Amino acid sequence: MWCVVHFTEEDSVEVVPSSWYQSGMCRWPSIKGLEKIRKMVEREELPQNGWQECKARLMGGKYYDSLKAAREKCVLAEATSDLNSDVEMGRGKRKRVLIPISSESEDEENTPLNHQKVLPDPPRFNEVDSCCRKERARSVSGGTDEQSTSETPRGKRNLTKFEEEVLRGLSFLKRTVKDVEERLKAVEECQRQLSADLKNGRVVPSTSTSRETMETLNGFPLESMEELNEMEMKLMDSSYKVALIEELSLIGGSSAKDFLVRVMKTLISDSLAGEFSWLGFKKKRPFSQLKLKEVINGAVRISKWGEESQVAIANHVQEWLKHGKFRHERKSKKDALEKQL
Structure with a gap:
């Protein structure tokens, strides 16, 4: 049998075997990997020595014969304290301990159960664009920026790898443009000398x-x-x-x-x-x-x-x-x- 418990300190809910909960305390496996914990819940494994003891309370005051029914009540428990009612009566949305229902790998390690992310946050393109504008402004003015961080409305932060690549590219373009300008000045100087020599008669144009x-x-x-x-x-x-x-x-x-x-x-x-x-x-x-x-x-x-x-x-x-x-x-x-x- 299974039951839905509310972990009071973490303010989170989850389905656990009935043998894990007793007198306001819930035993929790001291292992890594959410997939392993999911299988232990499905098999209704008995608590072992060394497991954590967490303060918890029984939601709805009942136990369920099927895991499916318990999980449905767990979803309801995220919003209400009364599992026997269809009306939301709780203090608000609770967190749920994210034990996956199905998975083919066991590589989720060292991550808090209720804060695990599948993908990283995408880059903030408004911040990247701000960095690019600053670098272009420095390139035009010929100045340097001694700060290694970019400033956003939220404050200072470290540059992302993407932003560092953009800045390196702009720096390379700046050096290339400067080199082209120097060569162009040399060519213009040579042209001025030739024009002056022609005007003064020091150089005689020849077709040979x-x-x-x-x-x-x-x-x-x-x-x-x-x-x-x-x-x-x-x-x-x-x-x-x-x-x-x-x-x-x-x-x-x-x-x-x-x-x-x-x-x-x-x-x-x-x-x-x-x-x-x-x-x-x-x-x-x-x-x-x-x-x-x-x-x-x-x-x-x-x-x-x-x-x-x-x-x-x-x-x-x-x-x-x-x-x-x-x-x-x-x-x-x-x-x-x-x-x-």
């Missing part, structure tokens, strides 16, 4: 651009400081500088480092490279102050390795310059051995 492009790399690699100084003067001509950048960008390579090594080999010899370091340390000349450095940066920017950072470019060039002296000495020894043979 293909021939000039073919002859752009004539005289490379540079072998001495005299040749380098002459090239620095020549690079003051912006049209030649642009043509050299375009020609070098076509050299190719398997990576940004390989591309820069090919460009450096094309521009200067190992013997001349040995006289330079990137910043001029160890009593060497500073390569970073040459106009040739600007040519190298420009060639990288319009190549397929245009995303390479300035720091990475400087590191690759510095590494190649550092070993210039050793490459030159090794080549000299090799040439000497070949002459002896």
Whole structure:
């Protein structure tokens, strides 16, 4: 037999075997898994040592021969204190201990019986939209937000994973737009220089651009400081500088480092490279102050390795310059051995 009991402290109701209830106390299994408890109720298992004892009262003052009838009364008991009446006379809706009627799994663990949820709460899209508007405002103004939480009408809270993904995407777009703006400024500056040179007569337009492009790399690699100084003067001509950048960008390579090594080999010899370091340390000349450095940066920017950072470019060039002296000495020894043979 079964009965409907009201757990007074929790203000909840449930169907239990009659053997579980006695003198205002109801025994309750100290196990995990609502499915297991449901089966124990259906089989009318006897209470065991170690079960919890909860304060309860018998609803309707009667026992039921069928579990189905008891469950129907349990539904009624959620709204009324008198199970013999069809009129709601209770203090209001009670909670019900959610023992499932049927289930194929026993994975409900560590969750309060009367507060278990099947699905998580859906995201609050008004709050997500608020975060997106704030991030867009920061992107336009160029400011930063030191707070890691978004503010809603309910107060401050932690960001959800969805909102964090949105903010990361906006941050990436902000960096991309900034990079595009920098490249656009460089192109506009080059156009202004070309226009100024044309107006001042320093650049003579010519239709033989293909021939000039073919002859752009004539005289490379540079072998001495005299040749380098002459090239620095020549690079003051912006049209030649642009043509050299375009020609070098076509050299190719398997990576940004390989591309820069090919460009450096094309521009200067190992013997001349040995006289330079990137910043001029160890009593060497500073390569970073040459106009040739600007040519190298420009060639990288319009190549397929245009995303390479300035720091990475400087590191690759510095590494190649550092070993210039050793490459030159090794080549000299090799040439000497070949002459002896």
